[in-house]
Amino acid sequence: MNIDKKITDDLAANDVSFVTTVPCKQLAGVIEEIDKRDGIYHIPSNKEDEGMGLCAGAWMGGKRPAIIMQNTAIGVTINTLATLIQYYRMPLPMLISYRGELREPIACQVEMAVHTKALLAQLNIPTYHFHHQADVEELDAILKYTFMCNKPVAILTDANFWGGYGDQ
Amino acid sequence: MIRSEILKEIAPILRDQLVVCNIGIPSQELHAIDDQPTNFYMLGTMGLASSIGLGLALSQPKPVIAIDGDGSVLTNLGTLPTIANNVADNYILLIVDNGSYGSTGDQPTYAGQKTSLTKMAEAAGCERVIECRAEDTGRVLQEALDAKQMTIIVSKCESGNAKMPPITMDPVVIRDRFMKAVQA
Ligand SMILES: Cc1ncc(C[n+]2csc(CCOP(=O)(O)OP(=O)(O)O)c2C)c(N)n1
Ligand SMILES: [Mg+2]
Numbered sequence: 104m105n106i107d108k109k110i111t112d113d114l115a116a117n118d119v120s121f122v123t124t125v126p127c128k129q130l131a132g133v134i135e136e137i138d139k140r141d142g143i144y145h146i147p148s149n150k151e152d153e154g155m156g157l158c159a160g161a162w163m164g165g166k167r168p169a170i171i172m173q174n175t176a177i178g179v180t181i182n183t184l185a186t187l188i189q190y191y192r193m194p195l196p197m198l199i200s201y202r203g204e205l206r207e208p209i210a211c212q213v214e215m216a217v218h219t220k221a222l223l224a225q226l227n228i229p230t231y232h233f234h235h236q237a238d239v240e241e242l243d244a245i246l247k248y249t250f251m252c253n254k255p256v257a258i259l260t261d262a263n264f265w266g267g268y269g270d271q
Numbered sequence: 272m273i274r275s276e277i278l279k280e281i282a283p284i285l286r287d288q289l290v291v292c293n294i295g296i297p298s299q300e301l302h303a304i305d306d307q308p309t310n311f312y313m314l315g316t317m318g319l320a321s322s323i324g325l326g327l328a329l330s331q332p333k334p335v336i337a338i339d340g341d342g343s344v345l346t347n348l349g350t351l352p353t354i355a356n357n358v359a360d361n362y363i364l365l366i367v368d369n370g371s372y373g374s375t376g377d378q379p380t381y382a383g384q385k386t387s388l389t390k391m392a393e394a395a396g397c398e399r400v401i402e403c404r405a406e407d408t409g410r411v412l413q414e415a416l417d418a419k420q421m422t423i424i425v426s427k428c429e430s431g432n433a434k435m436p437p438i439t440m441d442p443v444v445i446r447d448r449f450m451k452a453v454q455a
Binding site: 121144146147148149150152153154155156157158159160161162163164165166168182183185186187190191192193 | 291311313314315316318319320321322323324325326327328329330331347349350352353357442443445446449450453454
């Protein structure tokens, strides 16, 4: 299975047509796939809170948005999640690379990894953790759930899910 | 001229357009001057009015006017390159540049000192950037609407705030009536 393609197919099948991204090494493939799709407007943002603003506007304009970002961005976006996305009750699927987990080569990434789930739990954000490739099967249901309840929803995707970084 | 005087003057132009309005006193003033379902008031999240406005403009055909402040644009400077590189000809960003953080007591911003938001928008790649005096805002805004070209307006005005009540409308109500106006 090509996960990048599968994720993009699920987004498209759920009418997600406005996607903002800030890259992570693990997300390179899926970003490339999204960039290629005709039915998806890909708008890279310079910071993830900016991206969430774009998504809020797109949703009010009638498009289903999504953001693709690294878990370190949870630290950047807490105010925006609380005072924009949650306060005005807007749906926002967040496909998040979960850096700093098993098979992580960069020690600094662990420093935000240890806070990631705690911060999401504190914000009452429904959170799913993809650890094995097969976990991607739930993405379709998670997207439907997100647009049913109009909440931000986190999908944490760790290094094991993406196939690691090769031999280390 | 201060922000509230500009808003009073341009209210007849804003009335029929989708407007995303900056956090704090700007939204309170617009709400008090001419509340409309076509107004999206930001109650928090300083900095994102221009981003919300751009996302909205890119996602539907009606004109969108984002009313932002110099301090808020400075806090989300990344917005300028994103705007420049994702051209939406139904998008107008009106920066009310009073050279201060008005809502929090008129503390000076760098935009009132050495920094030019007009030049920063140009350097970011925005093609139609117009700096004007507060008194000319209405004319420049109407011309931008008529031009049907993405425009950044930097309206240089004085610092100062009108005393208006806080907005007590529920955020979901603001958002819901706004979305209905978008679809109407
Ligand atoms: C993250 C964050 N920092 C600070 C504030 C406080 N704050 C609210 S409005 C504002 C001033 C905004 O200034 P500007 O965008 O220039 O608008 P003006 O009121 O001058 O029209 C500030 C600092 C905030 N709401 N959020
Ligand atoms: Mg100001």
